[in-house]
Amino acid sequence: MALVSVRDLRVSYRTRRGLVQAVDGISFDLHEGEKLGLVGESGCGKTTIAKAFLAILPPNARAEGEILFRGRDLVGMGEEEIREIRWKEIALIPQSAMNALNPVYRVGDQIEEIFRKRANLQKGEAREKAAELFGLVGLNKTRLGDYPHQFSGGMKQRVSIAMAMALNPSLIVADEPTTALDVITQDQVLQNIYRILRQYNKSMIMITHDISVVAEGCDTIAVMYAGQLMEYGEIQSVLRSPYNPYTLGLRNAFPNLRGPKSELISIPGYPPSLLEHPQGCIFRERCPFADGRCAEEKPALLPVAEAHFAACHQKERVDELRALGSRKETWAQMGKSHAG
Numbered sequence: 001m002a003l004v005s006v007r008d009l010r011v012s013y014r015t016r017r018g019l020v021q022a023v024d025g026i027s028f029d030l031h032e033g034e035k036l037g038l039v040g041e042s043g044c045g046k047t048t049i050a051k052a053f054l055a056i057l058p059p060n061a062r063a064e065g066e067i068l069f070r071g072r073d074l075v076g077m078g079e080e081e082i083r084e085i086r087w088k089e090i091a092l093i094p095q096s097a098m099n100a101l102n103p104v105y106r107v108g109d110q111i112e113e114i115f116r117k118r119a120n121l122q123k124g125e126a127r128e129k130a131a132e133l134f135g136l137v138g139l140n141k142t143r144l145g146d147y148p149h150q151f152s153g154g155m156k157q158r159v160s161i162a163m164a165m166a167l168n169p170s171l172i173v174a175d176e177p178t179t180a181l182d183v184i185t186q187d188q189v190l191q192n193i194y195r196i197l198r199q200y201n202k203s204m205i206m207i208t209h210d211i212s213v214v215a216e217g218c219d220t221i222a223v224m225y226a227g228q229l230m231e232y233g234e235i236q237s238v239l240r241s242p243y244n245p246y247t248l249g250l251r252n253a254f255p256n257l258r259g260p261k262s263e264l265i266s267i268p269g270y271p272p273s274l275l276e277h278p279q280g281c282i283f284r285e286r287c288p289f290a291d292g293r294c295a296e297e298k299p300a301l302l303p304v305a306e307a308h309f310a311a312c313h314q315k316e317r318v319d320e321l322r323a324l325g326s327r328k329e330t331w332a333q334m335g336k337s338h339a340g
Helices: 046-054 079-085 107-118 123-136 141-145 153-165 183-200 211-217 235-240 245-252 292-296 315-325 328-339
Strands: 004-015 018-030 035-039 061-069 090-093 171-175 203-208 220-225 228-234 302-305 308-310
Touching: 004 046, 018 046, 018 061, 018 228, 035 046, 035 211, 046 061, 046 090, 046 171, 046 203, 090 153, 107 123, 107 141, 107 153, 123 141, 123 153, 153 171, 153 183, 171 183, 183 203, 183 211, 203 211, 211 235, 220 235, 220 245, 228 235, 228 245, 245 315, 302 315, 315 328
Parallel strands: 035 203, 035 220, 090 171, 171 203
Antiparallel strands: 004 018, 004 061, 220 228, 228 308, 302 308
16 A cells, blocks of 8 residues: 555635635655655645645645545544644655744754654653754754754755654655755755665655756656646656656756757746636647647546556657657747747
8 A cells, every 4th residue: 555645636725816726636646665756847836735745734725635644634634633643754844944943942952842742752862862863964963052043054954854854754745955055065965865765764755846856866756737747657757758748848958967968948938827727738838739639628647658647638649749849949839929
């Protein structure tokens, strides 16, 4: 049985302008020890999924569908039930470690509080556990008495990783864990995360807009666009042989350091407003291969290869799509239509 089974997850927000469908019918599985990369443009619903897992959605949000964690539905749980799962079973590495720590409390005290309130440890035991966590993420335990402003951005992110690992959870949800860090520090933080996950055989959902982050350490990838799942499967299969034009477009914009030099190709246009609830394929306005069926019928997420699923009406002509989709002029024509 999968550690996590997400089935037809829908999350909407009530706003003054109308109902925003931030997540629209997402389904995927995550197994013990597996690392899933959830990728997509900003605003596609990635962080909303993270908040749904931990039941920390704002009051104007409504979640429907199922998030089955070890067979228990997180969506239907009460506050007391979900509190027993947060940190102990599912922990979050937040998007901005710069703002995740309380600036007026010593860092060590903030970590110790987790052990004292959630594991009922005495102060001395909690301090020992905090020191162990600092060693796990490569920080000197002498820094436990420092305040957050005395740490660099990369060190704060390591503290966030330590806090997420405090109660030995089964699942780590990492929401853009390298935001606002330089590329060297990004690599150090990611290597630290992946090392700990391998060492303790933990499962992870890595949320990011950067395919390279996912390609480096994840087993599977889920590609999102405007609240919907475009493609999902084993990472090498999806990145080497994409079936959805959006995945193909993302791959075109991803530099390949090993292959021959090639110009990066961007996807013209912008994602649709989530207030509009358009009919048909959500990507059709930016897709150079869309036809009449794409405008009328939403494509289902169906198997296209072993452990590989895609939502596209054009998947039967995938070889043609890959050949045309690798050419800049194919996408440039879409850019002209948007400009017009």
